[in-house]
Amino acid sequence: MSAQLAAYSTSTGEAFQFWILGTVAVIGALCTVFMKKAVHSALCLAGTMIILAVFYLANGAYFLGVVQIIVYTGAIMMLFLFVVMLVGVTAADSLRETIKGQRWLALLCGLGFGILLVAGIGNASLKEFNGLGQANANGNVEGLATLIFTKYVFAFEITGALLITATVGAMLLTHRERTERAKTQRELSEQRVREGKHVPPLPAPGVYARHNAVDIAGLLPDGTPSDLTVSKTLRERGQIRDVSAEALNDLRALEQRAEERLERTAIEPSTFKRPEEASK
Template identity: 65%
Template sequence: MAEDTPGRTSTTEAVLFWVLGAAAVIGALGVITARKAVYSAMFLAMTMIILAVFYIAQDALFLGVVQVVVYTGAVMMLFLFVLMLVGVDSSDSLVETIRGQRVAAGVVGVGFGLLLIAGVGNVSVAGFTGLAQANANGNVEGLAALIFVRYLWAFELTSALLITAALGAMVLAHRERFGHRKTQRELAEERFRPGGYPTTLPNPGVFARNNAVDIAARLPDGSPSELSVSPSLEQRTVPVRNGRGGEA
């Protein structure tokens, strides 16, 4: 745990910081370097959990619990569920929907890094408040005084920024419908037309030698169903044995 004497750090705190700090940096790099969106979300969840451990180690118990319950437990799990339900194709992740967004993200990242360096340097020169003084009336009351009194405008501006980001995400995710929405009757009629499928297609692996999501299901005539495998997966072909034990 951290000591109350300004400018001094215990051995346990130093070991905790360097070990978990390195893991947090690795997780942050994994967020931007992972090829799959699900892996990127998992790296972000790992970084958030490590930050919660840092908060608890600094006697900010309320902030650490909120970090785990709200951000890691609710927000990140929501991200994962959306990614698993909607899916992100590898070709879609390479398309830049907003021109210049990568350059802008790089500039903002460099500016945020300089801001952190300036903040740490200012605290190192001017000194910082000890934990006993910061938590004199309790951790929750001290945190509320900082958010709703000292940094009220910054807190409100951050809230407005998050709301704007949520609205922008909804606008970008919206898909305009240009054609006529087919009714249940029209969909049923299309199934019985030549080339349609009157019944539901089998799941991946059905009637095949392996029950796997990357193996195409086989139709009653023995031909593989290309529609049964997700286009984001590389379809794996498995030889089919005939009734005499040989491979067809």
């Protein structure tokens, strides 16, 4: 009787781990949804996945825990993060609907999925379970493979088909058909000349500045920063570092040192005497 009670009871350490890590996982999931910047959302999602891996390891599912960290967090999420950082996603992109009414459709699908999830959890029977000893009798990997490819093989194949469908759908939504011929470099140059806008190439970031980083606006010869030297994506994200005041102070100090040096060079020739004249 005591062995059965011990099997169904939760220790203090397990309860402490669940409430602490569960709270952090929920906060990370909420931050994934409500963060304004896509990079921050991806980092929060990666943290949530790591906590899920800790739950798997704590429950004896060592293979799932390792796969969760290596495949999902280490490979898929990092790939997604690098793509977001390289391509650049602004807040204006989330306001464009490629399909009319997709927001309401997504809200309806999410609500339906939530109802199904709550109903499934409410009807779940937790009175009897086999336990980790019986589930991992032949090994954790072997037990998981047996369940996936025998009892749950249909659900496994359906999940794979859904993932492939989602990938193809994402490609179709992001693909853009070119309806007109692409302009050549000569045509673009002639268009800039006719419009009179930025006939020469745009200045590079960090020109006349103390840095050459892409997130620092270049300074014009008069010391004012130029918005044309930084990417439009960085401007919309608010990720531009302003060093104009610091650069202006350095410029003033440099000009002052130059004036002092010029004054010394102008005075020295008049006061310079040859050794013969100095001996007289």
